[in-house]
Amino acid sequence: MRFSKWHGLGNDFIMVEEPELPQPLDARRCALLCDRHFGIGADGILVHCPPSGAVPGAVARMRIFNADGSEPEMCGNGIRLFALYLEKLGLVGEGEVIVETLAGPIRPRVLDDGRVQVHMGVARFVSPAIDSAALGTTGDVIGQRLEADGATYVFTFVDVGNPHCIIVSDSVKAIELEKIGPEIENHALFPRRTNVEFIQTEADGSITMRVWERGVGETLACGTGATAVGVAAVRLGLAESPVTVHLLGGDLEIEVGADGQVLMLGPAEEVFAGTLSAGMLERLT
DSSP: OEEEEEEETTEEEEEEEGGGOSSOOOHHHHHHHHOTTTSSOOSEEEEEEOOOSSSTTEEEEEEEEETTSOOOSOOHHHHHHHHHHHHHTTOOOSSOOEEEETTEEEEEEEOTTSOEEEEEEEOBSOOTTSOGGGGTOSSOOOSEEEEETTEEEEEEEEESSSEEEEEEOSOGGGOOHHHHHHHHHTOTTOTTOOEEEEEEEOTTSOEEEEEEETTTEEESOOHHHHHHHHHHHHHTTSOOSSEEEEETTEEEEEEEOTTSEEEEEEOOEEEEEEEOOHHHHHHHO
């Protein structure tokens, strides 16, 4: 199995062509490949698949697998490095390209400086990914309360192809994310589980965040998380567009249009390429 290793602000992924996979990916195989001691090591796996034909103009289909084997709808960091990978294959021109995902078609553009701008679509503040009826509302989920680990949290829900629970904090460093992250991720309000972001505002109008990713845990960066945070910050009056979002691995810029359309801008980088040993392949069977 040939593969390459990529990262976006430290959120790292194994990239593999679909025909290279010796077996379909499941929870055990994903955990083994992503293990940082016994495997390649990564937050997740990206699989380059041919377009299905269901999306006109799509040049590829991107499947995403978390380290626990779950398959999320979208990955903001993943789509940036996927775009650079497609450029390396000669599938990307000067304009936007269309990539199929479970969240629908996503349109990244590789800029001259090597960064990638991604048209993330329209953010939603309510979707089937949250049980809004349990909150007593059918409208946007903003400033609602949830109970977790004996505490009450005020949150805003944003769906950017996958779900995000965003909580404003005085100090994100003080949050015991390893403790509270899993509690909120698996809260009954979120039928598909959720990503969790704690955020704080900065004097210059930027936003600092920490993220607990669904199916992964705390990561250095989350592109969809930063997108959701930027949208929420503008909606809540905490920041103006474009919003600079500080993650543990670096910064992303989120531009929120008046029509709800969102652009994400940030870097991605290939680290190395390799092949699995015969012994590792045997363990994957």
